[in-house]
Amino acid sequence: MSQTVRAFVFDMDGTIVDNMAFHTQSWLAFFARRGRAVDADEFFRTTAGRQGGEIMRSYLGEHLSHEEVALLAHEKEELYRELYAPHLATVSGFDALIGAARAEGVKLAVASAAPPSNIDFTLDGLDLRHRFDTVVCAADVARGKPHPDGFLLAAQRCGAAPEHCIVFEDAPLGVEAARRAGMRAVVLTTTLPAEAFAEFDNVICIARDFSELNIAELFASSPATN
Known part of the structure; x- marks a missing residue:
């Protein structure tokens, strides 16, 4: 199997x-x-x-x-x-999380509404691009969030079904895009407080940064039990 x-x-x-x-x-x-x-x-x-x-x-x-x-x-x-x-820097715990995920065989993708120039500025500026299996930006899809196009393309490129993908987001439109894609979502409160996401039934975890997250617990979680 x-x-x-x-x-x-x-x-x-x-x-x-x-x-x-x-x-x-x-x-x-x-x-x-x-x-x-x-x-x-x-x-x-x-x-x-x-x-x-x-x-x-x-x-x-x-x-x-x-x-x-x-x-x-x-x-x-x-x-x-x-x-x-x-001020360019990753959110606390990010580098450790993707390192641990990679060690466990989890595919890693970026799906951003940013234009290619900003993708280059961030991912290359932080020497991160090589750590991802695929990067999807605004130029790759016709519609931005809340449409699910970017997340679905990232999943397709990774060879993962939507139900086996977890999206990490900070904005309601992004969480809605994940919901429409059939994906669970982790919310980071870098930008908005937790209550801004109360209406979403696909959110499995809300955290201040990546250091609070556990990979096994995330994949075991479902919105219905959180």
Whole structure:
């Protein structure tokens, strides 16, 4: 009998790295340049996990062409990288968790709404890319979260069925994407408090960081018993 393939699928921003405050700052600065005042909390709740182009069109108009969106996104992401570069670091316990998971034969994937430039900035900046079996970014799927496309593609590339994947997320739209993919989710409270995820029936654990997690317990868990 073949062994079941298990996988951990990690969101990147706000999960592998605690950077969402810097993303929000860069968006606010980007919109301020255009005379738009945006509420930071509301912006995060409605956009975290969505692709940059989707956000641009939501706030600046659906009429924007692909080329216009690309130029605007480049400006915004340069702002973000400039702000966050001095602080680039993994969330506590991450390196130990993926090392232990790899030793137990768990496949490792990243599924992020980030553009390729930010994937490079983070994963290569931290020398992490080689530790993952696959990396899915915004350029690989047509739709961002809460659609499940990114998580499903990551699972497919890992050769793991959705029910044997555990997603790590920090945002409600990401947890919803995991739910739609048929995957259990672990929530990190790097960005929002635990109560922000009370409505989700696929959450098996809520933790401050990765140091609180146990691999065997996670795969043994089900939302119905947690």
